[in-house]
Amino acid sequence: MATTSTPQARIEFPSYTPKQSEIWNHLCDAEDGEITVVGWFGSYGGGKTGGLIRFAINLMGMYPGINILIARNTLQNLKTPGGTIDQFLKAVPANGVTVREGGIVSKRLTDNNPRLSISLPTWPPGVESTVFFRGAEDDTFFKAAEIGAFLVEEADGISEDSWKYGISRLRQRLPDGSLPKYFALAVANPSVSWVKDWFIDNLEEKQKDFE
Numbered sequence: 001m002a003t004t005s006t007p008q009a010r011i012e013f014p015s016y017t018p019k020q021s022e023i024w025n026h027l028c029d030a031e032d033g034e035i036t037v038v039g040w041f042g043s044y045g046g047g048k049t050g051g052l053i054r055f056a057i058n059l060m061g062m063y064p065g066i067n068i069l070i071a072r073n074t075l076q077n078l079k080t081p082g083g084t085i086d087q088f089l090k091a092v093p094a095n096g097v098t099v100r101e102g103g104i105v106s107k108r109l110t111d112n113n114p115r116l117s118i119s120l121p122t123w124p125p126g127v128e129s130t131v132f133f134r135g136a137e138d139d140t141f142f143k144a145a146e147i148g149a150f151l152v153e154e155a156d157g158i159s160e161d162s163w164k165y166g167i168s169r170l171r172q173r174l175p176d177g178s179l180p181k182y183f184a185l186a187v188a189n190p191s192v193s194w195v196k197d198w199f200i201d202n203l204e205e206k207q208k209d210f211e
Contacts, residue, residue: 033179038186052151053084053088060131064124068131070133071135075137079114136158149185
């Protein structure tokens, strides 16, 4: 006699490449409530988008209830077929379809307001970690956000003002009242832009500003 069972939803929290581990370790070395700011440069195919996605997924599991903003110059560029949103949805259960059998919820809302949330079985009811995908032109979201991580794709394509404003939104208090290790990541190809000014030419000056 054959028996059947309901498939259980699972999420795999990913491991890192050596370069991704180096960046992650910078964050882990920080104190709760501190902001870690990282610039990551590299050519096409260097694993930057994959790393950004891995960081976001692990932060979602590490801090129940965290809000994460993944930004690029426009939302449409995040939605490019095979791009950031598509890759993210492949890394979570059911590719964005709501799954409840294993206590995990994964959902993608409207095309103009894409976000993805997970809730693990051991978390308190109603607590979800959420990633919001936004274009830097959406200043209404930037002004209202309270986030724990700010991860920017092709950072040289957004303005320095948007970058600094996103960092100022790193002020979320988690549902349990604690503070996460705040994380700001600028991912970019090598170029002449504010990113180079921040992370290469005037790194010591920027560090003093944060102190």
